[in-house]
Every structure is written in C-alpha cells, then in structure tokens.
Amino acid sequence: MKRVTIKDVAVASGVSTATVSLVLREVPVVADATRLRVLAAIERTGYIYDRRAANMRSKRSMTVGLIVTDLRNPYFVELAMAIEVVLQERGFALLQGYSLDDRVRENRLLSVMVEQRVDGVVLLPAKDTTADELHARLGVVDLPHVLITRRVKAPIADYVGVDNVRGGDLLGEHLADQGHRTIAFLGGPRSTARSDRLRGLRAGLKRHGLALDETVATGATREDGIAAVDALIAHGPLPDAIAAYNDNVALGVMTALRAAGIEPGHDVAVAGFDDIPEASLQHPALTSVATYPRRVGAEASTLLLERIERNDLAPRRVIIEPSLAVRASTTVRGGVSTTSGSRRD
C-alpha cells in the first residue's frame, strides 16, 4: 500500500499541492471554503504529514540534540527532563544520547546529530572534552550549541552553569558556623566543578581559621562515596564533618558510615552538592548546596532557541546562583537544631 502524500490530498480535494501545503502550515491566506475542503480530504485519505520532507525543503529540522553523560546521577535526570519539557513545548523533537563521559562516544553522538541536521545541540561535555574538539565538530559547521554544567577551557560557546565557588563558600561558612573544626572533602572526578567547589569551600572555612583535608578525586557515584569513607576509616580518626563532591557521593558516605556503626549527622556531619530530590528524603535529611538543574536546563533551552534564530550572537554565559539547603545532617551534632524545610525549584 502506497503512502498517502500531499499530492493525493491535492487530487482528492481538487486543488494544487501548494494549496494543501498552505493549509497544513495553517498559513491564513487560504479561503475558508478551500481550507475545509482540503481538511476533509486529509481526513478522508488518512494523510500524515511528512515533517522530514518539509524540513528538508525549508532548511530546518525542528530537532535538537541533547547529550548528557550518564542518567544514573539524579542531577542529570533533572537537567535532561527540564530541557525535554521546554523544547517539546516549542515543537522540537529531541535526539538524545549518553556519552558515559567517554569522548569517543560523545564524538560519535555529535556526528550523528550533525548528519541528521539537528537545528542545535545542548551538550554536557565529557570530562576531558576540549574546546578544539567542539570547534571541529560544531564550530566548523556553524551549528548552534550551548554547553551546560561543565566548563571547557577556552570556550567559544554559550554556557550555563552554577557558581560552584560560591556554593563551596556557602557550605564552608555553614560548617564552620555549626562548630565543626575538622572537615574532609570526598569524591568527585577531576573537573572544573570539583576544583571550584573545593576552592570555595576552602575560602569559606579560611575565614573562620579552618583548613580542609582533601582526599583523592574518585568518581561521582554512591560507590565512590562508600569507598572514600572506607579509606577514611582505615586511615585514622574521622573528621567532624564530611563535605561530599555531590549528593550521590554524600548518600554513599551516609551508607558507609552507618555500616561502620557511625551515625551520620549525629557522630559525623555530612553535606553534599546539588540538592537532588533524594537529599531531603533521607533520615537525617541531607544538607546540600542547591544547584538548580531545572533552572540550568530552562536557561540552556532559552539560549539555544535564541541562537537557532540568529547564530551571530556573541557567546553568552549564564551563571546560576546556588543556595544552601540546611538540614539535619549537619546541624544535629552542632547542637543548633534546625527544622529546615526541603526546597525544590
């Protein structure tokens, strides 16, 4: 059975294909009587619009690419879903892929997206992606794109991220305020996010005359948090507080402490970054630096849509201000009991 095309509809309604096209795109020039006749023919023939053919001719694809590293981090899930919802509403289809933090996979995904002629790309770069690489893939073909969350050196693209230095600083201040004197930082892959968080944390603590015990960079998973605590316990006395690279790691930290008979929040304070939904749903609830993935996603979508309209804009940067969600995991031990609510953006 042959596919029904615009031509069949034209014949069935006694008009030209151009007129059918006008009706389909709801261009308001068509006379009402004609329009109704065409719509009836569409109904009758079971015609289905071929957006690919349309886009091919009109040089748009109404498709956007979205690459994140790994959805097993709830932070990335929030980000991806926020972007999907916004772009969906604007009529775009989303070509999505996961780089698994692997440059080779990332490159392959970008190639496919370029060959499929997406109108633009939102990219959370793999941890070792370079600006040169992005230029070769996207810059050369002049494809609108915006980077999120992770910076690359010498960027020449739009970027949306959070002020991680500020976030670290907020947390440092808070931990010092709560009377914690020895603080360790655990987990996280070497990245701009990690070094920024660490730097801010140091600055916040320093103002109170405190320093930081850094431990080795690892990954960003719960397993990494567990491993880091196991290593910490093997090494010697525990710190008063543990600041984790992110909430995923922090949740691993809480599990490992508990497994060792140490009550998180009570015996050792624990805090994380991102304020993923799970953070407020722990007991004790986890103090966390909120980094607003939904807002990052919304901003990134907006920037991309603007750039798709006109790609001659200078590179822009949107930096989201973090905030601290104070909860029981850092306040019980210090004695300053707080009934801080959860917050969601």
Added chain:
Amino acid sequence: MKRVTIKDVAVASGVSTATVSLVLREVPVVADATRLRVLAAIERTGYIYDRRAANMRSKRSMTVGLIVTDLRNPYFVELAMAIEVVLQERGFALLQGYSLDDRVRENRLLSVMVEQRVDGVVLLPAKDTTADELHARLGVVDLPHVLITRRVKAPIADYVGVDNVRGGDLLGEHLADQGHRTIAFLGGPRSTARSDRLRGLRAGLKRHGLALDETVATGATREDGIAAVDALIAHGPLPDAIAAYNDNVALGVMTALRAAGIEPGHDVAVAGFDDIPEASLQHPALTSVATYPRRVGAEASTLLLERIERNDLAPRRVIIEPSLAVRASTTVRGGVSTTSGSRRD
C-alpha cells in the same frame, strides 16, 4: 556560505553524483582510484553527509523513538540507557521523550515521532494508555513498535516485561521463610505490574498459611513510601515486614521508619522490587526482586530491530524471569543472617 553537497564533491572529483553516493555508502563496486579521488574531494570541500536527504529517498530514517514515563525512577533510567546503547551501536539515532504518565503528552510525542518518520518505537505506556489508542497512532500507519514493562489490555504488539507474579511469589516465600508473620504491601499506582506483584505475593504467603494486609495504591516514589509509612504508624501496630511496590517506595519506607525511631531491617523487615543500583548500597542493604531492566531493554531493542526488518511477524512476548536478591533488610530480624552479595546484570 552555501552548504557543500554531493554535487560539489562530484564536480571537484570529476565524477557523477551517483558515484559519490556509492563511495559514501561504501558500496564496494567503485574502482579504487575513483574512490580515492572522491574521498580526497570530500576532505577538500569539507562535505558533510546529509542523512536526512539520504533517508528520505531510501525510505528509512535510521531513527527510533523511545518513550518512557519518568526518569526519576532509577529503574526507567537503566531501561532507557540500555536501549540507547544497543540502538546507538546499530547506527540509529534516538528520539526520546517522557510522557510523565500523561496520555496527552504520550500522544503528542507519538505524533511527532510518526511525523518525523521514525523507523520504530519502544514505548513504556502511560498507566491508562489503551490498545485502541496505540492502534490509532501506530497500528494504522503500520509503524513497528514494542511495548515494555507495562501491559495494556488486548495488546496486538510485541511486549517485553518481567514475570511480576513470579517475583511476588518469590518474595512471599522468602518473607514467610524468615519467620515474618504479618506483612503489609505498600505503594504503587494501579497498574498491571502492581496487581501482578500483589497476586504473586499473596500466593507465596498463602502456601505458608499467611495473608497480606494491603494498603491503598499511591504512587511509585520515595515520597509515596514515606507517606504510606506515616499512615501505617498512625493506624496501629506495625507489621513484621513491609513489601513495597518498588525499591523507590522501599527507600522512602526505610527513611520514614528511621525518622520514627524504628530501625529498618532490625525492627521491621523491608523489601522492594526492581533491585535498582541503590538497593544494594543501603544500610541495611535492601532485599529486592530483581527485574533486570537492562535485559528488558536489550530484548526490546532486538525485537524492534527484527520488526523493522519485517513487520509481518506475529506479535511476540518475552517474559523475563525475576530473581530474589536477599539482603540484610529482611534477614537480620529473622535471625537467619545471610551475607548475600549484591548482584547486577
């Protein structure tokens, strides 16, 4: 600047566009000398393949649609990522969307995918999706598709899921074996998965002369688990064991118990379904019925690829056998201490 096309490459290398096309598709008939000349011209001109144009002519799109409800459930994340990896390897681009369990959103996503002429669709149906609807969207246009995880009534499509009755039965047996006498089932939206799990659980318990206290159906989130426990506590004495609709709910259950000063695993046994990665990373580690999302994803991908090749196959069903991952959350109290390892598929 004009886009470089196959025509430019043809001119630059002194052959016809047909020959360039043969080179691009690596059809092995082209003479080596010619091939090299064309490849050089591609390099020189900076030509980039337009897969959309190619697909349009050849009636394939090399694109597959994937719709899941909500990535905030780690089970769906595993599923989505497994499918992405398999199809990516086979050269397909993935158009992904989230229905948020909303039929209207699901329908819009399906429309877009159909209009974009995807080669096939993998769908995790929203909870109230009907077979009629799917037929109207997909059946009428003869679009290959496979349903996963949730059944719809009177299906006429390929389906991959897990044997939830069997899973419930395994858990019922285990809880009875461990000496738990009063058991409650908490959470979950009304769906085939829920009623199957419940039915199996009842059967397993019944063999040991035990019955089940069912509570109301809710959602499938941690919040739902917390709310269910709060209601349970308000109502009266706690059961020996709580079987949660899924691990998400079970984790909420553990949090709520702990917040009430009740130690999960020690004071009340807790178990879930799915064996998401977090399950084995809790303390106490969570007993869970493993439902193998990665395997479901892999099977679904295979079925879809086969159906894209030939769509006249009769509907097929693949039912994955669940297994029980026994951990401390159900074994400590019963005294039968088990050092069951974690398992991942």
Added chain:
DNA sequence: CTGAAAGCGCTTACAG
C-alpha cells in the same frame, strides 16, 4: 565500473 535522469515529499518563489 560509471553516468544521466527520475524521484523521495514536501516548500518556495513567482504568476496570475
């Protein structure tokens, strides 16, 4: 092994 021509299903000027 290579080329000339037609065609995939639309939209886009351009006429009228």
Added chain:
DNA sequence: CTGAAAGCGCTTACAG
C-alpha cells in the same frame, strides 16, 4: 486567493 514549476540533497533503477 490559487497554481505550475523548480528545487531541497540525496538514492535508485537503468544504460552502457
């Protein structure tokens, strides 16, 4: 307000 013709960038028969 509507139509005839050309064209988007490829692949597909068909010749030779």
